[in-house]
Amino acid sequence: MKTKDLISESYSALTVNKVRTGLTMLGIVIGIGSVIAMVSVGQGAKNSIEASIQSIGSNLILISPGSTRGLGALVSSGRGSSQTLTLEDGHALDKQISFGHTTEMETSTRGQLIAKGKNTNTRVIGTIASYTTVRSLEIDTGAFISDEQDRTSAKVVVLGPTTRDDLFGVGSEAIGQTVRINGNTFRVIGITKSKGGSGFLNQDDVAFIPLTTAQHYLVGGSYLTTIAVQAASSDDMPSIQDEVNSILLQRHHINDALQADFTVQNQADIVATASTITGTFTTLLAAIASISLLVGGIGIMNMMLTTVTERTREIGLRKAIGAKRADISSQFLIEAVMLTFAGGALGVVLGWGISAVVSKFAGIAANVTISSVLLAFGVSAGIGIVFGYYPARRASLLNPIEALRFE
Amino acid sequence: MIECIAIKKTYVSGDMETPVLKGVSFTINDGEFVAIMGPSGSGKSTLMHILGALDTPTSGDYKLDGKSVAQLSDDELADVRKNKIGFVFQSFNLLSRTSVLRNVALPLVYAELPEDERDARAAAALKAVGMDESRFHHLSNQISGGQMQRVAIARALVNDPSLLLADEPTGNLDTRTGDIVLGTFQKLHESGRTIILITHEPYVAEHADRIITIKDGEIVSDTKNPHVRSIKI
Ligand SMILES: Nc1ncnc2c1ncn2[C@@H]1O[C@H](COP(=O)(O)OP(=O)(O)OP(=O)(O)O)[C@@H](O)[C@H]1O
Ligand SMILES: [Mg+2]
Numbered sequence: 326m327k328t329k330d331l332i333s334e335s336y337s338a339l340t341v342n343k344v345r346t347g348l349t350m351l352g353i354v355i356g357i358g359s360v361i362a363m364v365s366v367g368q369g370a371k372n373s374i375e376a377s378i379q380s381i382g383s384n385l386i387l388i389s390p391g392s393t394r395g396l397g398a399l400v401s402s403g404r405g406s407s408q409t410l411t412l413e414d415g416h417a418l419d420k421q422i423s424f425g426h427t428t429e430m431e432t433s434t435r436g437q438l439i440a441k442g443k444n445t446n447t448r449v450i451g452t453i454a455s456y457t458t459v460r461s462l463e464i465d466t467g468a469f470i471s472d473e474q475d476r477t478s479a480k481v482v483v484l485g486p487t488t489r490d491d492l493f494g495v496g497s498e499a500i501g502q503t504v505r506i507n508g509n510t511f512r513v514i515g516i517t518k519s520k521g522g523s524g525f526l527n528q529d530d531v532a533f534i535p536l537t538t539a540q541h542y543l544v545g546g547s548y549l550t551t552i553a554v555q556a557a558s559s560d561d562m563p564s565i566q567d568e569v570n571s572i573l574l575q576r577h578h579i580n581d582a583l584q585a586d587f588t589v590q591n592q593a594d595i596v597a598t599a600s601t602i603t604g605t606f607t608t609l610l611a612a613i614a615s616i617s618l619l620v621g622g623i624g625i626m627n628m629m630l631t632t633v634t635e636r637t638r639e640i641g642l643r644k645a646i647g648a649k650r651a652d653i654s655s656q657f658l659i660e661a662v663m664l665t666f667a668g669g670a671l672g673v674v675l676g677w678g679i680s681a682v683v684s685k686f687a688g689i690a691a692n693v694t695i696s697s698v699l700l701a702f703g704v705s706a707g708i709g710i711v712f713g714y715y716p717a718r719r720a721s722l723l724n725p726i727e728a729l730r731f732e
Numbered sequence: 733m734i735e736c737i738a739i740k741k742t743y744v745s746g747d748m749e750t751p752v753l754k755g756v757s758f759t760i761n762d763g764e765f766v767a768i769m770g771p772s773g774s775g776k777s778t779l780m781h782i783l784g785a786l787d788t789p790t791s792g793d794y795k796l797d798g799k800s801v802a803q804l805s806d807d808e809l810a811d812v813r814k815n816k817i818g819f820v821f822q823s824f825n826l827l828s829r830t831s832v833l834r835n836v837a838l839p840l841v842y843a844e845l846p847e848d849e850r851d852a853r854a855a856a857a858l859k860a861v862g863m864d865e866s867r868f869h870h871l872s873n874q875i876s877g878g879q880m881q882r883v884a885i886a887r888a889l890v891n892d893p894s895l896l897l898a899d900e901p902t903g904n905l906d907t908r909t910g911d912i913v914l915g916t917f918q919k920l921h922e923s924g925r926t927i928i929l930i931t932h933e934p935y936v937a938e939h940a941d942r943i944i945t946i947k948d949g950e951i952v953s954d955t956k957n958p959h960v961r962s963i964k965i
Binding site for chain 2: 326327330334337341342635638639641642643644645646647648649650651652722724725726727729
């Protein structure tokens with residue numbers, strides 16, 4: 326049998342029963358589409374959480390008040406917890422740590438910012454000049470808070486791009502303008518570069534003011550919400566962490582480390598904790614995806630098997646008029662391949678479409694990975710080809726009369 | 733040449749055995765026109781399937797042109813069916829939801845003829861059995877029973893077989909259309925083809941040269957037809 330005729334026979338066999346072909350393809354499309362979408366959304370979520378963690382700086386040891394564990398320092402910088410860390414603690418650490426390091430101190434709160442009648446509620450961080458180094462923060466226009474401004478409790482503010490957009494309009498020039506924060510007037514001296522993140526992880530919705538200014542006008546007292554120590558070398562991290570613990574325990578007159586009224590975390594701990602969470606998340610999505618793939622696969626199998634009776638008669642007839650076994654096998658193989666590839670291509674488009682929609686509306690950079698496409702495609706194509714081809718192969722071994730009588 | 737030597741066919745389902753052919757022997761020479769008659773259930777179709785190399789006997793030997801069919805491989809049998817045999821099924825067995833023309837041209841696909849030649853020969857075969865051209869592109873399930881029968885006959889004729897086997901080919905046809913089919917068979921017979929047809933009707937059998945009658949799986953008579961009824965078309 327000629328190849329051209331073989332393809333034409335397969336094609337017309339598929340178009341002859343449009344409902345059957347359509348339903349089988351639907352199974353493949355849904356199976357492949359859902360797996361691709363699930364895996365890409367899971368991956369996207371994982372990537373964006375990891376990127377957020379990386380963007381807070383590198384080689385960091387974060388000290389927060391209270392004995393909170395877990396992600397407290399990441400999400401809220403220990404805001405609202407106990408008042409056990411002071412400015413003096415921060416200066417003492419900076420002086421006494423014996424390895425190369427930079428220290429940053431901050432007190433953060435939420436504040437109502439008003440400018441020209443517009444207002445926004447955002448995170449206000451009182452901090453010192455070293456913040457930009459420790460937290461890898463870059464300035465877009467203007468300058469960050471200087472040591473001089475901190476010493477004199479200057480009423481100056483550096484805005485994150487989102488806050489600037491909310492108050493002065495998207496992309497507008499805000500340097501030199503004034504902003505009222507909880508009733509005090511501040512002058513805008515700088516705008517930071519975007520750090521990304523979205524929703525509760527949006528790191529651009531923020532305002533920075535000098536630490537002493539924050540303590541005078543916004544929070545009162547000399548308490549800190551976070552001290553961040555950046556090690557010059559990652560090799561020194563464990564030693565610095567030990568020093569931080571002993572210095573603070575001594576300053577707070579605590580003998581038992583388990584009774585500590587502060588929490589010391591290094592970035593690796595935070596990454597590990599977050600990885601556990603995103604890992605669970607990805608596993609869950611993968612489980613759901615496997616179930617969709619299984620259901621899709623069973624759908625494909627069902628469609629292929631329910632048509633066996635009808636197809637067996639067709640095979641009997643084709644053999645009766647002179648078709649060889651190889652003609653039959655090739656035709657059914659080509660049919661199954663056409664079916665799974667057409668369905669597979671549509672499924673990839675569907676999965677890609679869903680991830681694109683999720684990326685757009687959920688703010689997760691869902692990316693379709695080649696491996697998920699190959700996995701989904703491989704499984705569906707495998708099921709389609711095995712269950713499309715195997716019964717046909719078996720039927721082609723019958724003699725024509727047995728095949729024509731098949732019930 | 734067809735040689736049947738003590739052919740038996742027994743269907744087994746579970747532990748129930750149904751003997752259908754109980755030792756049938758005969759020889760049909762090339763170019764003969766034979767009618768097989770017999771009551772319903774006597775094993776005519778079963779015999780015909782064996783003659784058409786579509787089914788195998790339980791015991792006995794069937795030789796086609798001197799070669800024992802049981803010795804042939806599956807692919808060799810396919811070649812025999814493709815090149816030598818035209819078969820008209822009692823129940824037509826058309827490819828559903830497929831056009832009349834495509835159904836008739838199907839054997840030529842396996843004979844590897846180019847598409848335009850396939851269509852031309854299929855159209856000629858359909859015209860020979862009196863099918864109207866307006867029906868060529870109808871689907872096989874959108875035509876009448878008699879038309880289906882004629883499509884099945886045209887499909888058997890299309891590869892110009894040297895052996896034509898027809899199981900009740902005129903069962904669904906009126907006398908005039910039946911005569912067209914019988915006339916076509918006689919013309920093929922005159923050009924040297926071997927024709928075996930099954931029928932209930934004595935009128936149809938009278939167009940053949942030889943009449944074999946079977947009953948309960950055994951040949952009860954095998955005679956020459958003294959008065960061949962001839963149709964000229
Ligand atoms: N697959 C089968 N399994 C069991 N018995 C069968 C099978 N096929 C046919 N038979 C039996 O074989 C017998 C002969 O069947 P066959 O079709 O050859 O009859 P026939 O002479 O062609 O009859 P008709 O004139 O009605 O077409 C019947 O009694 C039938 O019950
Ligand atoms: Mg019969």
